[in-house]
Amino acid sequence: MSVIIIGEADGSAIKPASQQAAALAAQLGDSVGLVFGSNGAASQLAAPRVVSASALKSYDALQFAAVAAQVAREAGATAVIMAATAMGKDLGPRLVAELGWGYIADALEYYDGAWIRPNYAGKVLARLEPDGPFVATLRPNAFPAGDGAAGAVEEFGGEVPDSPAMTVGMESAGSGVVELTEAAIVVSGGRGLEEAENYDKLIRPLGAALGAACGASRAIVDAGWVPHSHQVGQTGKTVTPELYMAVGISGAIQHLGGMSGSKCIVAINKDAEAPIFKVADYGIVHDLFEIVPALMAALDD
Secondary structure, three states, X not given: OEEEEEEOEEOOEEOXXXXXXXHHHHHHOEEEEEEEOOHHHHOOOOOOEEXXXXXXXXXXXXXXXXXXXXXHHHOOOOEEEEEOOHHHHHHHHHHHHHHOOEEEEEEOXXXXXXXXXXXXXXXXXXXXXXXXXXXXXXXXXXXXXXXXXXXXXXXXXXXXXXXXXXXOOOOOOOOOOOOHHHOOEEEEEOHHHOOOHHHHHHXXXXXXXXXXXXXXXXXXXXXXXXXXXXXXXXXXXXXXXXXXXXXXXXXXXXXXXXXXXXXXXXXXXXXOOOHHHHOOOEEEOOOHHHHHHHHHHHHHO
């Protein structure tokens, strides 16, 4: 099998989620990388051969799908693998339409030719065995990254179609900000924080001390305490970190659908009957206003 890996650049670096996709692609067959916008990032993707479309700096769905389809056809590929990031979730279906292939979205596991992905907001897991060419997106942190070396980089020489879309500006999240869906550790706060100011006093400092991304329940997003970009859940972002800390979150089904795949879940809530404890690996039934400062003090030692 010939496999195309679409590597996503974060400035001049390849995102960890793309290296995870590259590691899986190496197991499937002969892999070829495709990176948009950065030659520096292209030279980091762990693939034997990498095509760099450095002229395409900003994400454009039409242009990215057209270029990816050309690279896949020229390589005789029968699979395209990419991370299920915001870009991957948009580009994957468009590329499927361009190529006329099958689609495996948000994959959690792969073994013996079978893919496992969630259905019905994670309530069930589906087993898929494609019988033809396919595009697959992988949930960040669900697969391990490999230690393969990057290969030779060549510039894309095909045709880039004109697009009706135009990028008029870019807004940076700021240096040092950990992307929620790709973070190894996520600290989330909920209504138990009682007021918006306590998110900045407790959740953000704890997240910074752990090198974590900061998330939130829908309740405090709807209340306007934090932006929607922080929301973890069915109508927010789905995360699969190594460690998920739920602080003052009761555990509504909507929230559990976005974080129950985390490898280790720690819940802090004074209500012993809170649903979050049903999925937690470790639970602390106590006042979060005492526990979080105690954790911070221990981390400072």
